[in-house]
Amino acid sequence: MTGTFKFHIDTWGCQMNVLDSERMAGLLQARGHVRAGEVQDADVLLFNTCNVREKAESKLYSELGLYSGWKRERSGRVIGVTGCVAQQEGGRILENLPYVDFVLGTGNVEKLPEAIERAAERPQYLEFVTDSPVYQFHQISRGSHFQAFVTAIEGCDQFCTFCVVPFTRGRERSRRSSEIVAEVSELAQKGYTEITLLGQTVNAYRCPETGISLAELLAGLSRIEEIARLRFLTSHPAFVTPEFARALGQYPRIARYFHLPAQSGSDRILRRMKRRYTAGEYLETLELVRREAPDVVFSSDFIVGFPGETEEDFEQTLRLIREAQFGSVFAFVYSPRPGTAASRWGRETEVPLEVARERLERVLELQREIQRRQNEDLKGRTYEVLVEGDSKHGLSLKGRTSCNRIVHFDPPGRDRVRAGEYVHVRIEKGFENSLRGALA
Numbered sequence: 065m066t067g068t069f070k071f072h073i074d075t076w077g078c079q080m081n082v083l084d085s086e087r088m089a090g091l092l093q094a095r096g097h098v099r100a101g102e103v104q105d106a107d108v109l110l111f112n113t114c115n116v117r118e119k120a121e122s123k124l125y126s127e128l129g130l131y132s133g134w135k136r137e138r139s140g141r142v143i144g145v146t147g148c149v150a151q152q153e154g155g156r157i158l159e160n161l162p163y164v165d166f167v168l169g170t171g172n173v174e175k176l177p178e179a180i181e182r183a184a185e186r187p188q189y190l191e192f193v194t195d196s197p198v199y200q201f202h203q204i205s206r207g208s209h210f211q212a213f214v215t216a217i218e219g220c221d222q223f224c225t226f227c228v229v230p231f232t233r234g235r236e237r238s239r240r241s242s243e244i245v246a247e248v249s250e251l252a253q254k255g256y257t258e259i260t261l262l263g264q265t266v267n268a269y270r271c272p273e274t275g276i277s278l279a280e281l282l283a284g285l286s287r288i289e290e291i292a293r294l295r296f297l298t299s300h301p302a303f304v305t306p307e308f309a310r311a312l313g314q315y316p317r318i319a320r321y322f323h324l325p326a327q328s329g330s331d332r333i334l335r336r337m338k339r340r341y342t343a344g345e346y347l348e349t350l351e352l353v354r355r356e357a358p359d360v361v362f363s364s365d366f367i368v369g370f371p372g373e374t375e376e377d378f379e380q381t382l383r384l385i386r387e388a389q390f391g392s393v394f395a396f397v398y399s400p401r402p403g404t405a406a407s408r409w410g411r412e413t414e415v416p417l418e419v420a421r422e423r424l425e426r427v428l429e430l431q432r433e434i435q436r437r438q439n440e441d442l443k444g445r446t447y448e449v450l451v452e453g454d455s456k457h458g459l460s461l462k463g464r465t466s467c468n469r470i471v472h473f474d475p476p477g478r479d480r481v482r483a484g485e486y487v488h489v490r491i492e493k494g495f496e497n498s499l500r501g502a503l504a
């Protein structure tokens with residue numbers, strides 16, 4: 065394709081994909097191309113895909129099916145598939161779907177403009193590169209003017225037996241701390257105040273140049289005056305160190321929110337998942353952090369119906385959830401994924417889908433009850449809230465506390481409070497998933 069064009073990007077999956085889409089948009093805009101308001105106006109349609117559960121993958125194929133017609137409507141239109149399904153399925157997508165022009169692996173975002181220019185040359189499959197992540201951070205087209213994602217570490221070496229990420233994102237590689245500091249400093253100058261450092265095991269971070277850890281990196285970033293909140297996602301329980309817990313206690317700009325996926329509360333299942341900790345060790349980690357930084361709120365991920373999970377294993381998961389008192393929980397029915405160890409285990413260990421679904425509902429119900437109680441107890445407290453925008457409820461605004469709780473409030477004279485500002489809100493009522501309050 066030659067000349068400038070309008071593009072549209074559909075993004076699925078985690079924050080890494082969101083950031084990759086922002087990078088893609090930035091690369092295209094730097095060359096004079098523009099975002100299309102709607103798919104109908106676009107010349108180039110990109111699907112930035114997720115492969116973590118089968119649902120995400122099948123959704124891609126059904127969506128793609130809908131766009132074969134879109135492509136025929138106007139000659140010269142281009143469809144590209146990027147992201148984690150692209151990385152894992154590669155050329156097979158081109159074989160099965162003749163209207164897809166190119167497939168671009170996750171390590172190859174910077175080749176996007178070239179892939180589009182050469183779209184007419186089908187078939188195109190641009191593979192993965194696994195160098196240390198270096199990217200053009202000056203060109204990212206961010207979705208917000210005050211919150212930004214910044215890569216700390218790419219890939220994953222853990223090979224948990226259920227997970228595709230090591231196959232879709234490659235080996236673990238940390239970015240140079242000097243690059244990260246330069247990117248965050250530039251963001252600070254542009255007015256960004258909340259930074260989220262990203263990595264599948266972000267707390268395994270080690271600068272390839274200086275050897276500094278995530279705790280040291282966050283401590284250094286805390287010195288950048290304009291940055292009010294530093295978030296980090298996602299941590300692996302086996303790599304939480306006393307040094308990291310101390311940093312949370314010492315540096316209040318590190319957000320009071322810690323996402324630490326447990327996956328299960330049964331030691332037998334954790335072993336089968338290859339998670340490298342027991343439920344007891346997991347709870348000790350929470351204690352270690354809470355001793356140093358008592359106001360940190362944890363959240364977690366759980367998989368139910370993992371092969372071989374008995375009712376007793378599952379009850380241990382419920383027990384862990386009761387003891388941990390998370391601020392929120394994401395729970396998923398196990399989904400067998402290509403290339404993973406668990407997907408090759410015999411059918412005899414499979415948990416029937418209706419049993420897994422019922423367990424999912426029990427996890428969610430227990431967690432709803434915990435959240436309801438926790439949030440009701442917050443009545444009367446005052447939080448600093450970063451205003452994110454309009455709330456769905458009437459004329460209210462919506463914001464987030466450092467501990468990641470959502471707060472709705474009605475400012476007197478709406479125009480006086482804008483998205484991106486920090487305000488203090490006194491909590492008047494707690495609900496299952498959010499709080500309501502008034503400006504303090």
Ligand code: SAM
Pocket residue numbers: 078116117226227228229264265298299300325327365366367396397398399400401
């Ligand atoms: N790196 C993080 C970690 O170590 O926990 C999370 C990676 S994954 C992108 C996000 C969540 O998806 C996981 O924590 C897990 O609960 C869930 N997940 C991953 N693979 C899954 C699978 N095969 N079936 C169901 N859920 C899965």
Ligand code: SF4
Pocket residue numbers: 220221222223224227228229230264265300
């Ligand atoms: Fe997947 Fe495990 Fe790596 Fe997380 S740590 S990305 S769950 S392999």
Ligand code: F3S
Pocket residue numbers: 076077078079080081113114115116147148228229232233
């Ligand atoms: Fe999905 Fe890839 Fe993220 S598989 S969860 S988009 S790393």
